[in-house]
Amino acid sequence: MKVAIVGIGHSKFGRRDDATVQELSWESFKEAMLDSDLRQKDIDATVIGSSPEYHKQRSIPGVIAEYLGMNSQPTYLTEAACGSGSAAIRTAYSLIKAGLHDVVAVVGIQKMLELSTPEILALMGRVGDVQWESGFGITFPGYYALFARRHMHNYGTTEEQLAKVAVKAHHYGAMNPKAMFQKEITLEKALGSRPVASPLKLFDCCANADGSACVILAKEDLARKITDTPVWIEGIASASAPISVIRREYVDRIPSAIIAAKEAYKQAGVGPDDIDVADVHDCFTIAEIMAYENLGFCEIGEGGKLIDEEQTYIGGKIPVNVDGGLKAKGHPVGATGVSMTTEIVKQLRGDAGKRQVDGAEIGLTHNVGGIGQYCFVQILKR
């Protein structure tokens, strides 16, 4: 029995002071309802993907399920930092495969900007291993900066190549009405931005955002009744790696991504060359370069060359993040993985408008949690 995505929804990402967590969830849930032509009574459960430490409301599935009109069906939270959304999809998939439910809605949601700046700065100091690393003042950009520095040393990757990833993200973000930043940027602007954690600069970093995204999953026979354009989940793998960079063998790659990708390709019976379009976790520009390599779109160390040659633009070897990526869309932690899946579904349905990859049949999502302690890779087919 296969599992398909039969409905998608996506809120506007950005600063969303106008809405509560549950109101923001409603925006994507409603879109997914209308997209699939399902109603609450047709859905057996909701799984919420989110990182709880950003919210004032404790245990958010309660208020969300109530607001969505999804009582008395089961609901609960999955957490895997920035991978929480994909963790929720993997949980929903498992619930259907196990025969517990037939149709499950997944809502990825985050309001990151309801915290004050001091609260955000305090959280920022606790992203890594708080016993051995945080006491020295390492930050989230700091970790990726450590990866970037080593990648540059090993393979000659340049700051200009990193900046080109940001330029591409904003190029496509300008075509995405749901993106936080819908403006193109120049290479000079990216390279001239202020340092955050050397060698990473402001334009190497994605922005915290508020937003939600929703997908509805259904078992095979029902999926064919619900829609003429089901998108099938053919691979849905996950892996983990040490959170402490000091306990990792390599810091020029995300080991969990390499393992999850191999497993997802195996599940789907395809390889990297078969992927027509991909949405990858570009929380920092170096993360996208490593994703190219870790997913097998090029050899380890050749990610910089891939962006130099514009092979990850539409028309290139493998278009990546043609929705603007985390960089231009904004990164509402729990919503990000689900947002990726909605973009690939759009691409495979042929509904992506100006940023459509012609004839896309197989797509991939790559959603990294934290600094790679979690990774999720999906392979979707139309």
Next chain:
Amino acid sequence: MMFEKFGKISYVPNSKVAKFVEYLEEGKLTGTKCRKCGTLYVPPKADCVECLDDDMEWVELSGDCTLHTYTTIHASPAGFEDIAPYTLLVVDVKEGGRVMTWAEGIPEDELEIGMDLKLRVKTLDDGKLVYVAEKP
């Protein structure tokens, strides 16, 4: 609550390896070694994941290390504003393992991946303990 003396900001009040901080007070850098299978843990761990044993002995480290990677933090988290920008290093410890630390007296443009460095214990103004890496 010995462990809270470690780090500029400490998020961890105590740990089974709090003796590590007692050794820092004596100016010693240490790791743990499993008496059963010999696996070395730097930083120390109380439990051996290889053989499930918890009979660990403390091993003093030379402080010799090489630079694995580095960054200078300009946008600092809460509690580090007064020292920003500061340069963080990840170093490969000669005896095995890796630690995160600060560069002491080495400007970022003099850092080179692979260079030899020496770790030593440093007491901060408020009495907190850390280790830093300097040129040997």
